[in-house]
Amino acid sequence: MDRRDFIKDLALASLAARFVPSLLGQAQNVPDLAVIQGESPALITREAMAALGGMKRFVAKGDKVMIKPNIGWDRTPELAACTNPEVVKTLVELCFEAGAKEVSVMDNSVNQAQRCYARSGIADAAKAAGARVPFVNPYRLKKMPLRGEWLRDWDVFTEFVETDKLINVPIAKHHNLSRLTLGFKNWLGAIGGPRNQLHQKINEGVVDLAAFFKPTLTVLDAYRILARNGPQGGRTSDVKLQKSVVAGVDAVAVDAVGASFFDLKPDDLPYLALAQKRGLGQMNLEKLTIEKRTV
Amino acid sequence: MKKERSKKYRLLQILRILSQAAFFGLFLYLLFDTHFTGQDYIGRVEVFFHFDPLLALATSLAAKAVFASFVLAAITVVITFIAGRFVCGWACPLGAVQQFFSFIFKRAKLLNPKRVEWRSRLAWKYYILIFVLIGSVFSLDLVGFLDPLSFLYRSFITGIIPWFARISEAFIGLLYSFKVSSAGDALAQFFGALSLNQTFRQGFLLGLLFLGVALLNISKERFWCRYLCPAGALLGLFSRWNIGKVRIDEGKCIKCNLCTLHCQTQANPYPNEDWRSSECVYCYTCAAICPTSAVSFPVKAKPEKIESVDLSRRKLILTSLVSLVAVPFFRITPAGKRASAKLIRPPGALPEPQFLQKCVKCGECMKACPTNALQPALGEAGPEGIWTPVLVPRVGYCEYYCSLCTQVCPTGAIKELTVEEKTKVKIGTAWVNKSRCIPYVLGSPCIVCEEHCPTSPKAIKLVKTSVLLPDGTVETPVAPVIDLDLCIGCGICETKCPVVDDPAIYCTSVGESRSEKNRLLLEIIKPTLPRQ
Numbered sequence: 141m142d143r144r145d146f147i148k149d150l151a152l153a154s155l156a157a158r159f160v161p162s163l164l165g166q167a168q169n170v171p172d173l174a175v176i177q178g179e180s181p182a183l184i185t186r187e188a189m190a191a192l193g194g195m196k197r198f199v200a201k202g203d204k205v206m207i208k209p210n211i212g213w214d215r216t217p218e219l220a221a222c223t224n225p226e227v228v229k230t231l232v233e234l235c236f237e238a239g240a241k242e243v244s245v246m247d248n249s250v251n252q253a254q255r256c257y258a259r260s261g262i263a264d265a266a267k268a269a270g271a272r273v274p275f276v277n278p279y280r281l282k283k284m285p286l287r288g289e290w291l292r293d294w295d296v297f298t299e300f301v302e303t304d305k306l307i308n309v310p311i312a313k314h315h316n317l318s319r320l321t322l323g324f325k326n327w328l329g330a331i332g333g334p335r336n337q338l339h340q341k342i343n344e345g346v347v348d349l350a351a352f353f354k355p356t357l358t359v360l361d362a363y364r365i366l367a368r369n370g371p372q373g374g375r376t377s378d379v380k381l382q383k384s385v386v387a388g389v390d391a392v393a394v395d396a397v398g399a400s401f402f403d404l405k406p407d408d409l410p411y412l413a414l415a416q417k418r419g420l421g422q423m424n425l426e427k428l429t430i431e432k433r434t435v
Numbered sequence: 436m437k438k439e440r441s442k443k444y445r446l447l448q449i450l451r452i453l454s455q456a457a458f459f460g461l462f463l464y465l466l467f468d469t470h471f472t473g474q475d476y477i478g479r480v481e482v483f484f485h486f487d488p489l490l491a492l493a494t495s496l497a498a499k500a501v502f503a504s505f506v507l508a509a510i511t512v513v514i515t516f517i518a519g520r521f522v523c524g525w526a527c528p529l530g531a532v533q534q535f536f537s538f539i540f541k542r543a544k545l546l547n548p549k550r551v552e553w554r555s556r557l558a559w560k561y562y563i564l565i566f567v568l569i570g571s572v573f574s575l576d577l578v579g580f581l582d583p584l585s586f587l588y589r590s591f592i593t594g595i596i597p598w599f600a601r602i603s604e605a606f607i608g609l610l611y612s613f614k615v616s617s618a619g620d621a622l623a624q625f626f627g628a629l630s631l632n633q634t635f636r637q638g639f640l641l642g643l644l645f646l647g648v649a650l651l652n653i654s655k656e657r658f659w660c661r662y663l664c665p666a667g668a669l670l671g672l673f674s675r676w677n678i679g680k681v682r683i684d685e686g687k688c689i690k691c692n693l694c695t696l697h698c699q700t701q702a703n704p705y706p707n708e709d710w711r712s713s714e715c716v717y718c719y720t721c722a723a724i725c726p727t728s729a730v731s732f733p734v735k736a737k738p739e740k741i742e743s744v745d746l747s748r749r750k751l752i753l754t755s756l757v758s759l760v761a762v763p764f765f766r767i768t769p770a771g772k773r774a775s776a777k778l779i780r781p782p783g784a785l786p787e788p789q790f791l792q793k794c795v796k797c798g799e800c801m802k803a804c805p806t807n808a809l810q811p812a813l814g815e816a817g818p819e820g821i822w823t824p825v826l827v828p829r830v831g832y833c834e835y836y837c838s839l840c841t842q843v844c845p846t847g848a849i850k851e852l853t854v855e856e857k858t859k860v861k862i863g864t865a866w867v868n869k870s871r872c873i874p875y876v877l878g879s880p881c882i883v884c885e886e887h888c889p890t891s892p893k894a895i896k897l898v899k900t901s902v903l904l905p906d907g908t909v910e911t912p913v914a915p916v917i918d919l920d921l922c923i924g925c926g927i928c929e930t931k932c933p934v935v936d937d938p939a940i941y942c943t944s945v946g947e948s949r950s951e952k953n954r955l956l957l958e959i960i961k962p963t964l965p966r967q
Contacts, residue, residue, distance in 0.1 A: 214836050250887065250931075252805040252834055254630060258473045259836070277623045279611050316897055316913075317882045336883040336933040340873065374891025 170197070171431035172422075173388040175397060178435040181226035181363045181385075188359065188387040189234055191431045198356050198389075199305055201239035206303040207231055207271070208355075210311050210326055211247035211262050213372045214255040220364035220379040221372045222256065223311045225265035227361045227385060231307060232269035244272040246299060247329040274299075281332045288348025289418075290341055295333035300353060308355040308391065312362040312382070312398050314370030318342050321371050322398040323358045323391050324350045324411055343411040350391055351420055358394045360386040362401050392421025393428050441731070444722035451524060451718055455531040462528035466591060469802045469843055470630045475854050477842060481799050483528070484584055484845035486511050489567075489666035490795055493578035494846050496571035497792040502847065515670045519677035523660060523667050524699075524716030529583040530660055534699065534718075536649045537656040545653045548696045557661060557701060557714060558746050560668040562754040567665050569758035574788075575765055575819055579796035583659070583666050586648070589822060592798035593635040593811055594642025600631040632807040634830055637822075641811070657699045660716065671713035679732045681715065681722075683707040687729035694721035694730050704730055770817030774953035776943040778815040779826040779924065782833060782860040783841035783850040786949050787816070793848035796822040800840035800849060806831030808926065809840060824849075826862065828926030828942050833862060835889035835925060863924025864946040864955070865894070867915050872939035878902040878910025884928035884940045885915055894921035895928060895940075915940065919955060922946075 174191035178184040189195050199205055209223035217225055228245060235243045245266040249256035253275045257263035263273045276297050284296045300306060310326035317339055318325055325342075327349035328335050338345040362384040369378045386397045392415045396406035406412050412423040422428055465480045484490055491505035511522050523530050540546035563581060570577040579585045603626055610619035635641070651658035660667050681704045683694075694704045702714035704721040722730040770778075774787075781800055784790050801809040801824055808831030811822040824840070826833060838857040841849045852860065865884075873881040885895040897913035904910055915928075924942050932938035946955050 214834065252471065252630070252837075254471050254473065254628070255805065255834065255836070274620070274624055275627045277620060277627070279607060279619060279623055316885055317880055334933065334935075336931055339881050339883055339886075339933070340879050342880070369891045369893055371886060372889065374889060378891055 172390055172428040173386060173393050173397060173430045175384060175386050175430060175432045176435060177382075177384045177433070179383065181224045181361070182230045183435055184363070184383070184385050185227045185230040185359065185387075186234065187433065187435045188385050189231075191433065192357075192387055192389075195234040195238040198307075199235050199238040199240050202241045203235075203239070203304040205235045205240045205243045205305045205307065206300055207235075207243060207245045207266075207307045207309055208300065208326065208330055209245060209247060209262055209309040209361075210313075210321075210329060211253075211256045211260050212250045212329060214251035214259050215372060215374070216259055217261050218364070218376055218379070219373050220311065220313065220366040222260035222262060223309050224361045224363045225261035227359065227363065228262050228309055229265035229269045231309060231359060232266050232271040235305075235307075236270055240305075242272065243270065244274065244299065244303075246274055246276060246297070248276045248297065248332065249329075276332070278332070284352075286348050286352045288344075288351060290344040291338075291348040294331055294349075296331050296352075300330040305356040306353060308353075308358045310358070310360055311365070312360055312401055313366035313373075314368050314402065316370065318346070318411065319404065319409060320395075320399060320402060322395040322409075323360055324395055324415070327353055343414055347411050347414045347418060347420070350415065351418060355391060357387065357389060358391045360394050360398050362386060362398065365401050367402065390421040390428070392416055392423050393425070396423040396425055397430070438727055440724070440726060441722055441728040444719045444725075444728075444731070447719045448723040454525045455534065458526045459528045459531040462587075466588070466596075466802065467629060469799060469839075471803075471805050471837065471839060475836070475838070477803075477839065481797075481843045481845040482507070484795070484797065484799075486522075486526075487582065487584050487666060488512050489564075489669050490578060490582055490584065490846070492669070493567055493571040493576070493582075494793055494795065496568065497574050497576045497578075498789065498846075499574075504845070504847075511670070512673055515673040515677070517677060518679055518717070519674040519712060520667065520670045520714075520716045523664075523670060524718045527583060527660075527666075529587040529664075530657070530716070532587070532649070533652060533657045533659050536652040537699065540653050541656070546656060548656065550655075552701055553655070553662075554701075555745075557711075558750070559662045560664050561671075561746055562750065563663060564665040564668040565751065565754045566758040566761075569755055570762060570765075573759075573762045574792045575762050576792055576794065577819075578665070579794060579822070581663070581665050582795060583664050585795045585797045586645075588802075589796060589798040589811075590641055590645035592632075592802045593638045594645055596631055596802075597633045597635060597638050598642060600626065600633045630805060632801065632804065634807050635801070635810060636813065636827075637811050641822075655701075661700050661714070667716075674713050674715075677712060678735055679717070680712060680735060681707070681710050682731055682733055684729040684731070687727040689727055689729075691726065693724050693726065697721065697724050765817070765819045768814075768817035770815070770820065774944055774947075774950060775815045776945070777825070777827075778812070779828070779863045779926070779942060779944045780947070780949065781809055781824055781826060781840045781849050782838065782857050782862050783844075783852045784824075784862075784949055785848060785850060786951075790848050790949075791816065791819055791823070793846045794820075794823045795846055795848075797845060798822075798824075799843040799845060800824045803839035803843045804831065805834050805837055805839070806930070808832055808930075826926060826942075828929035829938065830930075832927035832930040833923075833925040835927075858923075861923045861946055861948045863926070863942045863944045864919055865917050865922050865924065865926070865928050865940055865942050867917060868937075868939045868941065869914075871934050871937065872914065873934065874912040874914035875900065875902060875939075878904055878912050880912055881933065882913070882915070883931055883933055887927045887931045889925060889927060890921050890923060892918075892921065894918050894923070919946065 170193040174188040176184040176188040213221040215221035315321040324346040367380040406423040485507040488508040491508035809824040812825045841852040869875040900914045
């Protein structure tokens with residue numbers, strides 16, 4: 141076989157790989173990312189999961205699922221400091237529909253936890269869908285080997301590790317140090333210890349954390365984004381409506397798309413390059429299949 | 436002669452014990468409910484205080500104002516006029532605590548009721564009362580140190596509850612170490628939801644004081660109520676004309692003296708004419724214990740004059756003089772001269788002189804504080820301000836959307852604020868210590884203070900600065916600079932600052948909205964630049 145034939149075969153094979161499975165079954169032919177826009181946070185979340193092949197692709201019958209939204213601040217949903225409660229609620233529902241045995245929603249808040257859980261609307265919404273919504277439990281804090289490049293070990297709330305499936309549900313916000321806080325930085329809410337010292341090398345820190353937690357799925361809430369005064373804002377004028385969610389398995393890709401809501405390029409977030417080098421995902425959007433839809 | 440104890444008074448005694456338990460339970464319930472329960476506004480968890488006529492009188496005298504909420508104290512006064520010190524015997528939660536310990540010590544044979552009675556010492560509490568009230572006339576609030584409710588609440592909030600929380604913590608830890616994790620999880624969530632503040636400076640001392648008062652019961656039954664309680668003394672003054680007086684049936688009485696021996700408050704039912712109506716708390720121990728049912732409390736419409744505690748005129752005058760002399764002693768302090776940097780008061784606190792007149796040091800604000808930031812003052816506010824609330828940002832910060840401390844203050848020393856109003860109150864100002872701040876010293880990024888600043892726009896700005904490093908090179912990190920007009924002094928920057936021991940950003944009281952003097956710049960000379 142000469143070189144030309146080989147290339148021809150390769151092209152054919154890749155064509156076959158691209159299309160044949162779609163004839164056999166839907167599940168194989170799913171985009172890397174779903175970016176769905178629409179009026180209802182619940183509906184776009186549902187649609188995004190459908191585009192990725194349905195929650196059944198990620199959650200098996202009898203699974204224990206942990207959902208990690210951002211419930212960091214004592215702020216109402218309108219102020220876009222915490223994840224949209226409707227997005228969280230919809231994910232809980234989808235997990236149960238996929239057969240999950242138990243779904244928990246938890247975050248290590250910055251302000252008083254009781255306040256953040258209540259005012260963000262997340263506790264009520266998630267409970268309404270049947271989830272457990274516990275506060276982080278200091279007795280479940282354990283020093284774990286992160287085996288990162290910077291962080292060797294750190295105090296982690298074990299519930300985020302001792303679970304069958306882990307879903308990261310950050311909200312897209314401005315942040316003065318890491319420029320944006322998206323999926324990667326959301327992991328600061330899954331750990332304890334002196335979190336405020338990670339800021340000295342925030343990019344290396346969040347990459348080590350993301351590499352450790354390896355979520356099953358990342359769903360970025362960009363329904364309302366916090367365009368300035370992040371990460372907690374405080375006025376509705378700090379908020380911009382994007383009415384979108386981004387969902388995918390590739391956490392790097394999700395954050396790379398997240399940058400676009402702020403008119404930034406993936407290159408503007410230094411941690412993405414670090415993450416890609418570590419093999420955590422793809423930040424070059426041209427190399428990804430992205431399903432964009434409006435509902 | 437029939438030798439039988441009175442069933443009726445035994446029943447009343449049981450009812451009284453149940454009533455005491457119920458009121459103590461109510462006290463605990465309201466106390467544990469004084470925290471964020473999911474709503475921005477909580478009910479009147481501080482209502483116990485408003486039934487206290489001593490607090491009503493002393494605070495009104497000190498503040499030269501009448502308080503609407505203290506109208507409830509009139510109920511206590513009316514009850515006492517009609518029926519005597521019922522409230523002390525049946526409702527007062529500290530009375531219940533005293534009685535409980537007396538009972539225990541009696542059972543343990545530590546407290547011997549046959550000891551010699553200290554007749555003259557019954558007068559102590561009246562002298563204490565006079566001391567407190569004369570202080571109040573001169574706007575010196577001493578009632579907070581000695582009022583039974585203030586004492587009880589303060590002890591529980593800063594001593595007993597933290598102690599309890601730590602014990603429960605140890606217990607939960609034990610559950611985990613025995614691998615009963617599900618029970619551990621449930622308890623941890625339960626205690627988490629109670630949000631018990633566990634850290635109080637002087638907590639050890641205040642807890643010890645409470646223990647000391649409990650141990651006094653080894654010496655005499657209901658020691659506090661007999662000899663120390665100024666509120667009991669005040670009610671004693673009102674109780675002389677009440678209609679329920681003890682009566683001993685001479686025909687049945689076998690002169691065994693049991694009633695007087697076991698009288699909880701040394702009211703001396705036997706001999707009948709020596710009974711002191713102002714001391715009796717209507718516990719009915721005497722009537723229940725009498726082996727021949729000779730003691731009873733018939734309702735008599737016509738009040739009769741009876742013996743009261745002898746207060747010698749000479750001692751009364753002496754006490755008044757002593758308190759007059761004492762007042763200026765409390766004021767020998769630079770605290771009034773100029774504002775103390777570390778005296779950050781809770782939002783809504785009145786200007787310092789008025790605040791000190793009204794604050795009764797009960798600690799309700801410290802219980803309600805979601806971050807444990809409010810601590811009992813040491814010397815920051817002078818001697819009269821000891822145990823008043825101070826915000827200590829190294830322990831906790833003022834939660835932006837919280838006005839709980841303003842809602843639970845029983846005397847309005849902290850003015851009640853809506854959450855909306857509270858966010859506009861400035862309690863102090865933050866300052867950067869550039870010789871300790873990470874960007875200013877190491878040239879590396881940090882921004883933790885800016886990230887946590889709750890105002891919008893943020894009071895902490897990040898500005899590019901050049902830093903000379905030890906090796907002679909220059910770094911240009913962004914570093915925090917404070918906009919003094921936007922800063923509300925909440926202290927979250929200091930709480931969260933990663934420079935652990937001595938924070939690189941810290942708050943002082945200057946600029947607090949409640950003070951006209953503790954200002955950095957006068958309004959009139961401030962530049963009035965348009966702000967975005």
